[in-house]
Amino acid sequence: MVEYTSNGVFRGRALISASSSTGGVRDVFYKYKGIKNDLVEFPFGGKVMNPFPGVAKMYAGDLAEYRVNERAEKPEIYLLKTYEVYSSEGTTVNIIRSGFHHIPFVGDVLTVAPETIGGTGAAMTVVAVTKTKVDTQDVWALTLSAEPTTAPAKGDILVECDEDGKMLVKNINAVLPCDFDFCFSPAADPADMEDYENARYLLTPSMGGVMYKHKMSPMPACVEKFNKVNINGVFGFHAITMGSEY
């Protein structure tokens, strides 16, 4: 059921408590003067094919794939979600938890980012997610369904993949121009045209952007290859690079 529209009566006492903090604004976009042409929208926008299974957030400057067929039609949006490994042991992988990191969910299938985008790694299925602390670092402790053959090392970036370990995002050509909060329970499979329950998200990303690398979500090496900016610490590209853009 879409949460916003749930209704009902509970003649008892519901004690509701929640807390959050907004960690201030982090200006991810690189500041420079000159005529910019980043905030150009793709035709149609598209349906997000890998929304978060629960309430979560994508950040301004996050990357995505605007995937279309060979006629540039029927667009689908694949968000690049990244998780930074802090430590791992056995079936537990601790990933960094802060106000600026994507949130993991039970059921996520992750892999250490392969060398090439869309490549294959070892798939790890998350069966439990616990909020905890390792040393002084806030982490999400992920419990995996099986111990990975090679334990992810500190600093490794995990990305979403299918059950065979194939990375979900196959191209990087889109930038989110602002934060997007995913507030509803999404449909189990957004591609299922027979399932009408729950939420589907449609959004239009921008064709390009120039960002401070250290303010972006952690980025695997296979994504860094898309950088077209020749300034240390800055990441940028434009989906239509025909000359004047970058």
Added chain:
Amino acid sequence: MAKYDFNNSVINKMWDSIEGRRFTSILINDPELVFPDPQFEYWRTAFPVSGEILPTTVKGDASFTVEARYPTHSTLMDMRAPLGDTRTAQEGQIERYSGSIAQFSGIGFIENARERDDRRKRFEKYGDEAAIIQGFAENVLKPRIDAVNQTLTNMAIQAETTGKVKWDYGVGAVSTIYDSRIPEKNKVKGGVKAWTDPDCKLLDQMVEIEKRFKEEVWGADFAMQWKVDYDTFHNVILKNAQVIDTIKTYWLAAQGQLISAEQKAAVASSIVTEQAFNTYVVPNFEGLSPVKVVSSKQWDNGKIVNPWPDGIAVLQPAGYSGETLRTDLLDEYILTEYGNNINSYVFASAMNGLLTVQNSVIVNGNLKEWHQDYFMQAVPVLKDWVWRVLVSYKEADA
């Protein structure tokens, strides 16, 4: 100086930052200039536009909830002895569903500076703005208005014949939109015989279905109507022996003729038409509700599509099936509030506020470029789904 000033022409004024909204509205809303194809306007007869604009929340949804209440049946009383207690029963069943308004775009129009200058030079040479406007209305505006009508009609038919609306047409995003969940008990077969069977007593079977739902299933009596697609009406209903016989009988009666098998055989079958059905069958066949024939086909990228499922006839309450709900357009808000000062954006509304036309002048190199884009954020929302019977007429009752 040319005899005719292009800068003051209506075509040019559509992109004018001050007068553009008015000129665009006048042009696009002029039914004598832009005459929409009536075959695509079926949605208006079933889902009138809601006067209210459903706002989009900051969470990104423009959701609606529709409720329907089943009538609580009365029952015969229980005989009792003094001091005996009473029984209770289930009352007040409510069905509801929620959905959200989806957004659609039409084919865009684009004209670069040199194309525009070509138009200007022709205008100045011939000075006949009426012809230019008529050409623009026919080639640009009309197909886009028709596109809106086709899209709404397609969704309206999906809702009426399945209770569900999804979008996998066009070349943009595809998604499910809502499912009103028509009760399973409302999905029935044709009756004793399949309607396609030449011996089927079609009219009796239709009346039988109506009677059963009113008396036995719902226990409520109200005006109903049948809806069938063009193919069903012409290839099934008008081909049925009982229908043909009934038409001929009452046609002969209307002519003051003797009604006999020989006389009927002598009547040409060319009198069996949609009009004859409405004139001679519906008023004379007791218990049969009027039959509305829906033109259900649309064009999608050069292909004919038909959202009406094969072999389905619909029995529904008379009158509207629901409402077309609409929401606001984020593009208009963002570009009006935050658009840069180099490009200019003008928004105009058409078709009872369903269609927003965005006229923009965009920078392209050293020159300008003129764009016109068409957006609709509306869906037909089904409101009578608990009283809607879907008859799978190619199947006979087991």
